[in-house]
Amino acid sequence: MEPVGQPDALDPAPLLVGVKDDQTVTQIIFRPVWERTRRGWWILFLIGLGGVGLLITAISVTLARGIGAWGNNIPVGWAFGIVNFVWWIGIGHAGTLISAILLLFQQKWRTSINRFAEAMTLFAVMCAGMFPVLHLGRPWFAYWLVPYPNLMRIWPQFRSALTWDVAAVSTYFTVSLLFWYVGLVPDLASLRDASKSRLQRIVYGIFALGWRGSGRQWHHYRIAYLLLGGLATPLVVSVHTIVSFDFAEGLIPGWHSTIFPPYFVAGAVFSGFALVLTLMIPARRFMGLEQVITLKHIDNMNKVLLATSMMVGYGYLIEQFMGWYSGNIYEMYSVLNRMFGPYALIFWLLILCNVLAPQLMWSRRMRTNLAVTFGVSLLVNVGMWCERFVIVVVSLHRDFLPSSWAMYRPTWVDLSLFTGTLAFFGTLFLLFLRFLPAVSASEVKELRQELSEHAEEKAA
Amino acid sequence: MADWILGEFGTSSALLKAAEQLRREGHTRLDTYSPYPLDGSSEALGLPRSKIPLIGLAAGLSGATLGYVIQWLTNAVDWPLNVGGRPPHSAPTFIPITFESGVLLSALSIFFGLWLILRLPQPYHPVFDLEEFRTASSAGFWLSVESVQAAAEKEQLVRRLRSLGAVQVSIVPERR
Numbered sequence: 001m002e003p004v005g006q007p008d009a010l011d012p013a014p015l016l017v018g019v020k021d022d023q024t025v026t027q028i029i030f031r032p033v034w035e036r037t038r039r040g041w042w043i044l045f046l047i048g049l050g051g052v053g054l055l056i057t058a059i060s061v062t063l064a065r066g067i068g069a070w071g072n073n074i075p076v077g078w079a080f081g082i083v084n085f086v087w088w089i090g091i092g093h094a095g096t097l098i099s100a101i102l103l104l105f106q107q108k109w110r111t112s113i114n115r116f117a118e119a120m121t122l123f124a125v126m127c128a129g130m131f132p133v134l135h136l137g138r139p140w141f142a143y144w145l146v147p148y149p150n151l152m153r154i155w156p157q158f159r160s161a162l163t164w165d166v167a168a169v170s171t172y173f174t175v176s177l178l179f180w181y182v183g184l185v186p187d188l189a190s191l192r193d194a195s196k197s198r199l200q201r202i203v204y205g206i207f208a209l210g211w212r213g214s215g216r217q218w219h220h221y222r223i224a225y226l227l228l229g230g231l232a233t234p235l236v237v238s239v240h241t242i243v244s245f246d247f248a249e250g251l252i253p254g255w256h257s258t259i260f261p262p263y264f265v266a267g268a269v270f271s272g273f274a275l276v277l278t279l280m281i282p283a284r285r286f287m288g289l290e291q292v293i294t295l296k297h298i299d300n301m302n303k304v305l306l307a308t309s310m311m312v313g314y315g316y317l318i319e320q321f322m323g324w325y326s327g328n329i330y331e332m333y334s335v336l337n338r339m340f341g342p343y344a345l346i347f348w349l350l351i352l353c354n355v356l357a358p359q360l361m362w363s364r365r366m367r368t369n370l371a372v373t374f375g376v377s378l379l380v381n382v383g384m385w386c387e388r389f390v391i392v393v394v395s396l397h398r399d400f401l402p403s404s405w406a407m408y409r410p411t412w413v414d415l416s417l418f419t420g421t422l423a424f425f426g427t428l429f430l431l432f433l434r435f436l437p438a439v440s441a442s443e444v445k446e447l448r449q450e451l452s453e454h455a456e457e458k459a460a
Numbered sequence: 461m462a463d464w465i466l467g468e469f470g471t472s473s474a475l476l477k478a479a480e481q482l483r484r485e486g487h488t489r490l491d492t493y494s495p496y497p498l499d500g501s502s503e504a505l506g507l508p509r510s511k512i513p514l515i516g517l518a519a520g521l522s523g524a525t526l527g528y529v530i531q532w533l534t535n536a537v538d539w540p541l542n543v544g545g546r547p548p549h550s551a552p553t554f555i556p557i558t559f560e561s562g563v564l565l566s567a568l569s570i571f572f573g574l575w576l577i578l579r580l581p582q583p584y585h586p587v588f589d590l591e592e593f594r595t596a597s598s599a600g601f602w603l604s605v606e607s608v609q610a611a612a613e614k615e616q617l618v619r620r621l622r623s624l625g626a627v628q629v630s631i632v633p634e635r636r
Binding site: 022023026147154155156157158159160161163164167170171174175178179186189190192193194205206209210212213214215216217218219221222228231232234235238242441442443446449 | 493504557604
C-alpha cells in the first residue's frame with residue numbers, strides 16, 4: 001500500500017499511514033520476522049556468503065604473504081586499506097546521527113528509521129575495523145595498541161593520532177552496540193511474548209533479559225536510553241574528527257589542513273544518509289514497511305543529504321582556494337594534480353556524484369521520487385569512496401620530490417578485500433532483517449500515541 | 461500464600477488513573493505495564509528520581525581521569541619518548557583519549573547500572589505465568605499489585621480493580 005498524493009501545503013505529510021492501533025503496528029513491523037523465509041532472501045544470502053568466502057580468501061592471502069600482496073608502495077603507503085576504512089567508518093555516522101542527535105532534538109521522524117540506521121552503523125564499523133588491523137602487517141600483534149603492562153617495558157605513543165583512532169573507533173563501536181541493544185530490549189520482549197514455537201520463545205526470551213515493560217522499569221530505562229543517546233552525540237563528531245587528524249597531522253600537501261575535521265564529519269553524515277537511503281528504499285518495499293517508513297521520511301533524509309552535500313562541496317571549494325592562497329608550490333601542485341593529473345577522472349567523478357547529483361534534491365518531486373532518490377544515493381556512495389581515494393592516494397602519489405613519485409594500482413587482493421567487506425556487510429544486514437524487527441515497534445507505538453493525542457488536541 | 465493481582469485496562473489513561481487512585485488508597489506495591497513508556501507513569505507510581513544520571517556522571521568523570529592518568533604515567537613518567545622534540549607531557553594531545561575513555565566508561569556503567577537497578581536478567585517472574593499477560597508487550601495495558609497475603613484483601617482488590625475499569629482481572633500465585 002503506497003501512501004499517495006502530494007500533501008496539502010498546510011498539512012504536513014504523515015509520518016505514519018493507516019496505522020490505527022498498537023496491534024496494527026505490531027503486525028506490520030513483526031510480520032517480516034514471523035513469515036517464512038523468502039526465496040529472494042536466500043538468493044541474496046547465498047551471494048553474500050560467497051562474498052564472505054572471497055573476503056576470507058583475501059584476508060588469508062594478506063596474512064600469509066603480508067602487505068606485499070596489496071598494491072601499496074612507497075610513496076603510496078596508505079591506499080585501499082585506509083580509503084575503505086575511512087569510507088566505512090563514515091557510513092556508520094548516519095546511524096548515530098539519526099539515533100542520537102535527532103533523539104535529543106526530538107525529531108519525530110527518526111523513530112521509524114533509527115533501528116535500521118543503527119544496525120547499519122554497527123556492521124559498517126565492523127567492516128571498517130578490519131582494514132587498519134590488517135594494515136598493521138602483523139595483525140596478531142594488534143593488542144600492542146592497548147596500554148598493558150608488558151615484559152618489553154614499552155607503551156603506546158599517545159601523541160600520535162593513530163592511537164587516538166584506536167580509542168575512538170573502539171569506543172564508538174561499543175557505545176553504538178550498547179545503545180542499539182538497549183533500544184532492542186522492549187521489542188525482544190514483545191517478540192518473546194508473541195513467539196509461536198518454544199525455541200523462538202527461549203531464544204528471544206534470553207535476549208529480552210526478562211523485560212516486563214513495567215512502569216518501574218521504564219522509569220530507569222527512559223533516562224538511560226536518553227543518556228546513552230546524549231553520549232553517542234559527541235561521538236558522532238569526535239570519531240571522524242579523530243580520523244581526519246590521521247591526515248591533518250601529516251605534512252603531505254593536500255593533508256595538512258585545518259578544514260579536515262568539519263569537512264570529514266559532514267562527509268561522513270553525507271555518505272551515511274546515502275547508504276541508509278540505498279538500503280531502505282528496497283527494504284521498505286519488500287518488507288511491507290511503507291506505512292511506517294513513509295515518503296515523509298525519504299523526503300526528510302533527502303533534505304539532510306542536500307544540506308551535507310553543500311557542506312562537502314564547500315569543503316572542496318576551500319581546499320582548492322587554500323591550495324592557491326598558501327602560495328606554496330607543493331600545495332598548488334597538489335590541487336592541480338587532483339584536477340588534471342593521472343587520477344583526474346576520479347576527481348571529476350567525485351564532483352559529479354557528491355556536488356552535482358544531489359542538487360536534484362532541491363525539488364520536492366525529486367525528493368519523493370523513489371527511483372531518483374535511489375539513483376542519487378548510489379552515486380553519493382560512489383562519490384564518497386572517490387573522495388577518500390583522492391585524499392589518500394592522489395595526495396600521496398606525488399608529494400614533494402618528483403624523483404619519488406609513483407603510480408598506485410590495486411591488486412586483486414585489494415579489490416577482493418573491498419568487495420568482500422561489502423558482502424560481509426550485506427550478509428549481516430540480511431540476518432538482521434530476518435531475525436529482528438527493522439523498525440522499533442515500541443517507539444513507533446509511543447509516536448502513534450503522541451500523534452493521536454496531538455490530533456485530538458487540535459480537533460478540540 | 462501470596463498472590464499477585466493483575467488487571468488489564470483498555471487505555472493507557474485508564475491504567476494511569478487506576479494506579480494513581482490505588483496509590484492514594486494506600487497500596488504501595490503497584491506496577492503498571494505497557495508496550496511503550498507512558499507519560500506520567502512514574503508520577504502515578506510515585507517513583508523517586510532515577511540514580512542512572514548520577515552513575516553516568518561519576519563513571520564519566522572517573523573514566524576521563526583514568527584515561528588521562530594512564531597516558532601521563534606511560535608517556536611522561538615511565539617511558540618518556542622524544543618525538544620531534546615535543547614535551548613528553550603534552551596535554552593537548554592527551555585530550556582525544558581522555559574524552560573517549562570518559563564516554564566509554566560512562567556508557568558502560570549506564571548500561572550495566574540499568575540492568576543492576578532493574579535486577580535483570582531475570583528469567584522468571586510471577587506475571588509471566590498468566591498467558592493473557594503476553595499482550596502487555598504488544599498492545600495491552602496492565603496493572604499489578606504485588607504479593608497480597610490475606611484472602612479478604614485479594615477479593616477486595618479484584619473488586620476495586622473492576623470498579624476502576626479493568627477489562628479483566630486475574631490472580632497469579634507467587635512461586636518462591
